[in-house]
Every structure is written in C-alpha cells, then in structure tokens.
Amino acid sequence: MGALSHIRVLDLSRVLAGPWCAQNLADLGADVIKVERPGVGDDTRHWGPPFARDANGKETEESAYFICINRNKRSITVDIAKPEGQELIRQLAAESDVVIENYKVGDLAKYGLDYESLKKVKPDLVYCSITGFGQTGPYAHRPGYDFIIQGMGGFMSVTGEAHDFEGASPQKSGVAIADIFTGMYASTAILAAIIHRDHTGEGQYIDMSLLDTQIAVMANVSSAYLTSGEVPKRWGNASPIIVPYQTFPTSDGWMIVAAGNDGQFRHFVTAGGEAHLADNPLYVSNPLRVEHRKQLIPLLEQMTRKKTKGEWIALLEKANVPCGPINNFKEVFENEQVIHRGVQIEAPHPTVGSMKLVASPMRLSKTPTEVRMAPPTLGQHTDEILHERLKLDDKTIEVLRSKGII
Secondary structure, three states, X not given: OOOXXXXXEXXXXXOOHHHHHHHHHHHOOOEEEEEEOOOOOOHHHHOOOOEEEOOOXXXXXXXXXXXXXXXXXXXXXXXXXXXXXXXXXXXXXXXXXXXXXXXXXXOHHHHOOOHHHHOOOOOOOEEEEXXXXXXXXXXXXXXXXXXXXXHHOOHHHHOOOOOOOOOOOOOOOOOOHHHHHHHHHHHHHHHHHHHHHHHHOOOXXXXXXXXXXXXXXXXXXXXXXXXXXXXXXXXXXXXXXXXOEEEEEEOOEEEEEEOOOHHHHHHHHHHOOOOHHHHOOOOOOHHHHHHOHHHHHHHHHHHHOXXXXXXXXXXXXXXXXOEEEXXXXXXXXXXXXXXXXXXXXXXEEOOOEEEEEEOOOXXXXXXXXXXXXXXXXXXXXXXXXXXXOOOOXXXXXXXXXXXXXX
C-alpha cells in the first residue's frame, strides 16, 4: 500500500507538467483518474514516432511520450464541452481529494469546472492549476510552452557553448525542464495542501506557473545576479570558477572531469602522463588555472584524446579524480549501477504485451512506490470508473456513450 493509497486524484491535465505531477502522486499510491477527450485523448498520445511495438514487432498506438508520464493511472473519456459531461466531472470531483488541470486561464469557468465551482460540491478540495504564466499578471492569458519559458526564464542565456566561442548560440535543454520541474513543485504543493486539509479540514487553490518555476530552479545563477548585479554568461560545459571542471574528448567519446582542488588536478595530469603540467607556475593553483584556462585546456584535450573513455574512467577512478562518462542511452541502460538499481522495469499492457518503463526514483523503505498499471489505453477504464465511483448501471453508461458524452 503506497503512502497516498487513500488519496483520489482527478487529472484533467494533458501534455507534460500536469501529467508528470499526477504520475508522481500515482507512483506514491494515489488512485489517479485521467480524464481525456473521447476519440482523441491527450495530445501526447499522437506525438511520435517512436511508438511502442508489441511482441511481434508491430507498431502500436502507444507513443513513447505518453508512456513516460502516465503509468499507474486509469483513463476515462468524457466530453466536458457537453453539460452531461460537465456533470460527470462534478460528480467525480465530489468523490476526489485533488483536481489537477492545465487549461488556459478562465477556460474551465465556462464549464463550471473551475475551483470556485467545484469547491461548492467538495469544500475541502485541493485544486491545482498549472499554466505558463500563472493566474494573474499581464501575461496570464498567454499560452505557455516549455521552450519559450526556458528562453524567457533565463535558462537558455546560460546554456550552450561559451559566450566567446565562435558561432555560439543559446540552447534549450534536451528535455522539457520547465514542465518537469513545475510538475515536481506541483506534487510537493499538493502534498502540503493535503496535510493542511488533514489538520484543518480546509481545501485550497494552488496556482503553478512554468515561468515562476523556471526562474526558481536557476538557483545559484539567479542568486548570483541578484547578489552582484552582473548578468551571468554562458560557459558551455565548463565552470567559471573551477578548472578543469568540464567535458573532455577521448579517442572514442566524451567524459567529464571535475578536478575540484589542486591535488585532483595533479592526479589527473599524472594519470595522463603529463605530470609536468601540475608544476607549471601558470597552473599550480585553481585561481591561476582559471586565469590561464585558454592555454591549459588545449593541452589537456591533447592529453585526453590519447586514451579511450573507458581507459580514462578506470585510471581516474583509481587516482580518486571525480569523473564520469557521457553515455548514450544504450550505455545508460546497460550500466551496471543502473541495472542494479532496477531503473528499467516492465509492466503488462493490453496492446503492447510487456511494456518497458522507467521506475520512479523515489525509494521509500516503508511505503515503496510500485508500478500497479502500465499507462492506459484511451478510455480503458471508463466503464469501470463510472460503475465504481458514480454507481451508474450498464444501461445508463450505454446511453452516455451513444450521445458521445463518454
């Protein structure tokens, strides 16, 4: 039994931030009902390829994108544009502890599914809205996309090749970090609101903004600007204050070396057969190496290209120099530590057969996470949920289906 096995979540969100939040709660045991449009479903169901293949190698309709954010949920299809659909959602909300939504500001109010409307049927409801810019302010009604938020929130201004590198330009992250971090913060906010409700009996409204989150997770970079007034620059894979603390080419790939002190620098160059660099007056201390990085780094790159990535990792680990490979995803999932931790898991699925998934990284000793269900097919649990939650009979459900409500 998960820590949240007593919690019911109605997930009206789609794409990434909201579903990521709901999946965290589901992994912790919450019963999450994902509400989707009949016949269409969450946008990400169609974001591919790749799509999962069944045991015979035939491509299914299950997109890799949808798979990564919807495990442990049940899917119900409801047309909320129709009054009967709106009433089903109100009834489900009355049976839920949490509602999550990421519609544009004000959109759900016209359906009577906003917080002010739903708290009338469930006064202690925890209601979480996720938008690009929040519910207030001059940008509140703008659509928010992760890529745009990464740019507006400062992330891209410090990401990419170094500012003085010829042809350098700002770069986005390889994954949608504004969405994912917002989902993580939303999970924490919901848990805090549940604890408050349990103590006081009060529900509450949570207003999550991608832009707020992106600025918050810039951490020391935001703080450095507020402290100094100096606009941070891009440093690529290097550190502005530690040398060498960056990526280096090897004969067959790339590695990371993070030599945080003079001793580690000496061990690094000694392992590479260039011990004399540690005695060079220009490089004997970190401040000097920072000052003379343009002369030093090319020398270190000449050295690192002489061995393979595997040879370097073995040498540097033996010499106690912090290092690591830059793995592709085949190497990630073949890594002995990743295998030992059980990061890749499988779950039965009605069309794929055995579906490969990534496990939750939350490891709790008393209430561990578990994969109870693979990501659902569209509307897979509609009848089950209407029977179980709203006590509707088969005839009533069939009438709703014939009208296109479900």
